[in-house]
Amino acid sequence: MTGLELVGEGRTADVYALDGDRVLRRYRDGKDVGTEAAVMAHVRAHGFPAPAVHHASGPDLVLDRLTGPTLLSALTTGDSTTHEAAAVLAGLHTTLHALPPAGHPHPVAPGDTVVHLDLHPDNVVLTDDGPVLIDWRNATDGPAGLDIAYSALILAQVAVDPAADLGPLADALVGPFLEAAGGAPLDHLEAATARRGRDPQMTTTELEQLATAAALVARRALELP
Ligand SMILES: Nc1ncnc2c1ncn2[C@@H]1O[C@H](COP(=O)(O)OP(=O)(O)O)[C@@H](O)[C@H]1O
Ligand SMILES: [Mg+2]
Structure with a gap:
C-alpha cells in the first residue's frame, strides 16, 4: 500500500x-x-x-500500535534467555486460560476457555507495560491443554527443520516451555497435530515434518522432571 x-x-x-x-x-x-x-x-x-x-x-x-521488540527478537539478540522466554509464553497461556470462553465462533463445550492457537515468540511484543499477545487469527474457545500443545508443536516444527536458522533456539525452548506451562499437553498433542495439519498456512515441507515435530514434543514432555 x-x-x-x-x-x-x-x-x-x-x-x-x-x-x-x-x-x-x-x-x-x-x-x-x-x-x-x-x-x-x-x-x-x-x-x-x-x-x-x-x-x-x-x-x-x-x-x-505497540512499541517494543518481539520476544523472538529479544531471544535472538540475547536480551531474553530461554528460561525467561519460556516463562513469558507460559504466563500468557496461564492468564489467557483463566478467562471465560468468548463464545465465538461456535458454542462452548464444558471446560473450554479462550485459546490462541498461535502463541509463539514472534507473536509476543515486549512493551514497557509488559508482554502483549498479537495475531489472534486462530483464536477460538477450546481446552487449555490444546493451546499449550499447539505452542510446543510450533516450536518443535522450527526445531526439527534442518533449514531453519532458529532451529537450535527453538529446540532449546521446547522443554523449558512445557515445564513452565504445566498441565497435560500430551493429552492434546494428537488433536493439536491434526489441527495443525489442516492449517492452510502450512508448507509442504512443514507438513512432511509435522509427525517428527510431534514426536519431539512427546519426548520432551516425557523427559520433564
Ligand atoms: N499492534 C501492533 N503494533 C505494532 N506492530 C505490530 C502490531 N501487530 C503486528 N505488528 C507487527 O507485524 C508483524 C506481523 O503481525 P501479525 O499479527 O503477527 O501477523 P501474521 O499473522 O502475518 O504473523 C508482527 O510480528 C509485528 O512485528
Ligand atoms: Mg504473527
Whole structure:
C-alpha cells in the first residue's frame, strides 16, 4: 500500500503504521477479521494484554500500535534467555486460560476457555507495560491443554527443520516451555497435530515434518522432571 510505512510483515498479514498510535493490519488472503476482533475485544475486556481494536472490516483491523521488540527478537539478540522466554509464553497461556470462553465462533463445550492457537515468540511484543499477545487469527474457545500443545508443536516444527536458522533456539525452548506451562499437553498433542495439519498456512515441507515435530514434543514432555 502506498504512502503508509510498513511496520510488520508476517506469514498472513501486512501491518502498516497509520500514525504514532495505530496500525492497520491487513490479511493478504482477504480473510474476514470479525471473529478475531470479537475474541480480542473479549480478552481485553477481561484485562488480558492484547492490542485494542479500533475498527474491523473485511480483512482489515485497526489496532493500537505497540512499541517494543518481539520476544523472538529479544531471544535472538540475547536480551531474553530461554528460561525467561519460556516463562513469558507460559504466563500468557496461564492468564489467557483463566478467562471465560468468548463464545465465538461456535458454542462452548464444558471446560473450554479462550485459546490462541498461535502463541509463539514472534507473536509476543515486549512493551514497557509488559508482554502483549498479537495475531489472534486462530483464536477460538477450546481446552487449555490444546493451546499449550499447539505452542510446543510450533516450536518443535522450527526445531526439527534442518533449514531453519532458529532451529537450535527453538529446540532449546521446547522443554523449558512445557515445564513452565504445566498441565497435560500430551493429552492434546494428537488433536493439536491434526489441527495443525489442516492449517492452510502450512508448507509442504512443514507438513512432511509435522509427525517428527510431534514426536519431539512427546519426548520432551516425557523427559520433564
Ligand atoms: N499492534 C501492533 N503494533 C505494532 N506492530 C505490530 C502490531 N501487530 C503486528 N505488528 C507487527 O507485524 C508483524 C506481523 O503481525 P501479525 O499479527 O503477527 O501477523 P501474521 O499473522 O502475518 O504473523 C508482527 O510480528 C509485528 O512485528
Ligand atoms: Mg504473527
